Amino acid sequence: NAGVxxxxxxxxxxxxxxxxxxxxQDMNHNSMYWYRQDPGMGLRLIYYSASEGTTDKGExxxxxxxxxxNKREFSLRLESAAPSQTSVYFCASSPxxxxxxxxxxxxxxxxxx
Amino acid sequence: TQLLEQSPQFLSIQEGExxxxxxxxxxxxxxxxxxxxxxxxxxxxxxxxxTGGEVKKLKRLTFQFGDAxxxxxxxxxxxxxxDTGLYLCAGVGGGSxxxxxxxxxxxxxxx
Numbered sequence: 001n002a003g004v005x006x007x008x009x010x011x012x013x014x015x016x017x018x019x020x021x022x023x024x025q026d027m028n029h030n031s032m033y034w035y036r037q038d039p040g041m042g043l044r045l046i047y048y049s050a051s052e053g054t055t056d057k058g059e060x061x062x063x064x065x066x067x068x069x070n071k072r073e074f075s076l077r078l079e080s081a082a083p084s085q086t087s088v089y090f091c092a093s094s095p096x097x098x099x100x101x102x103x104x105x106x107x108x109x110x111x112x113x
Numbered sequence: 114t115q116l117l118e119q120s121p122q123f124l125s126i127q128e129g130e131x132x133x134x135x136x137x138x139x140x141x142x143x144x145x146x147x148x149x150x151x152x153x154x155x156x157x158x159x160x161x162x163x164t165g166g167e168v169k170k171l172k173r174l175t176f177q178f179g180d181a182x183x184x185x186x187x188x189x190x191x192x193x194x195x196d197t198g199l200y201l202c203a204g205v206g207g208g209s210x211x212x213x214x215x216x217x218x219x220x221x222x223x224x
Contacts, residue, residue, distance in 0.1 A: 004155070033211075040122070042201065042216035043156070058211075090155050099144035099163055100210055102203075104155025 002026055004105035006091050012111045013081045021076040021108050023091030031094045032074035033058075033102065034066060036087040043090065049074055081112045116140070117204055117215035125221045126192055134187045134218045136202035143206045145178055145185045150199040150217075192222045 004025045013019055025032065030051050035043040045058030049068040063085060065077045074093075078085060088109050092102040118137045126132055136145070144163045148156035160169050162178035162185065169176045173196075175188040189196055199219050203212035 040216060043214040045211065048211060092155070096210075098210065099146070099161045099205060100212075101146075101158050101161065102156075102212065104157070106153070106155055 004091055004093055004103055006089075006105035006108050008108060009106065010109050012113065013078075014113050015082060017081050018077070018079050019081065019110075020078075021089055021091075021110075022073070023075065023105060024073045025091075025093040025103070026072065027093060027095070027103065028071070029093035029103070030071070030096045031100075032068065033092040033094075034064070034074070034076045035090045035092065036060065036085075037090060037107075038087050046076065046089075081110075083112045086110060086112045117202055117213055119200075119202055119215035119218050121218060122216065123219050125223070128193055128222055128224050129191055130222075132189050132192060132220070134189075134200055134220075135184070136186070136204075136215055137184045138204060139183065140204070141182050141206055142204035143182070144204070145182070146203045146205075146212060147176055147185070147187055148201040148203060150201060152198075156199075156201055189220075192220075194222045194224050196220060197222050 007022045033048045034046040047066040049055045052071045067075045090107045091105040094100045094102045120135045146161045147159045150156040160176045165180045165182045167178045173190045199217045201217045202215045
């Protein structure tokens with residue numbers, strides 16, 4: 001049981017390049033999330049998916065797109081990377097219910113030059 | 114937007130000392146969670162509190178939810194180097210099931 005996996009673990013991009021961050025969970029969870037974490041800023045929600053086939057914007061969605069490919073996979077795409085998108089990105093999943101519990105992946109450290 | 118203020122932002126102490134971390138808001142939450150994040154890893158849930166005034170203990174960690182469900186505290190007794198990490202509080206409320214995270218308290222415990 002791997003939980004939540006993310007690839008890649010590290011990535012360096014040049015301004016304007018595009019890339020997709022991959023996330024997969026094997027816990028049969030309905031909801032999945034993408035967060036970014038910057039020093040002193042805590043976790044900020046980028047996008048989330050309450051169930052397969054649905055996606056919604058979070059607090060900081062500008063410059064990102066997502067795809068909920070199936071129940072297991074939720075990808076985050078940067079179409080034209082900017083230095084302001086340098087951050088650590090975390091994917092999480094949760095089973096639902098109240099109170100809910102989020103399970104996080106190990107993160108992707110992205111640097112945009 | 115529901116805001117959660119955590120204090121202190123940084124804490125550096127010696128092994129064996131006690132400490133308290135605070136999580137405050139002007140909003141009411143239906144539940145509040147504490148996560149711990151170690152360097153290079155994702156946050157891991159420590160506890161969820163749902164009832165005003167609730168106290169939960171996890172070994173040397175004591176969590177309390179305020180009576181009005183607007184604040185919470187985490188108290189660590191006799192801190193150990195293994196307690197080092199970033200402690201995040203997260204509140205759920207306002208009709209949303211998605212938690213709002215505080216900015217975190219970075220704790221370093223020196224041997």
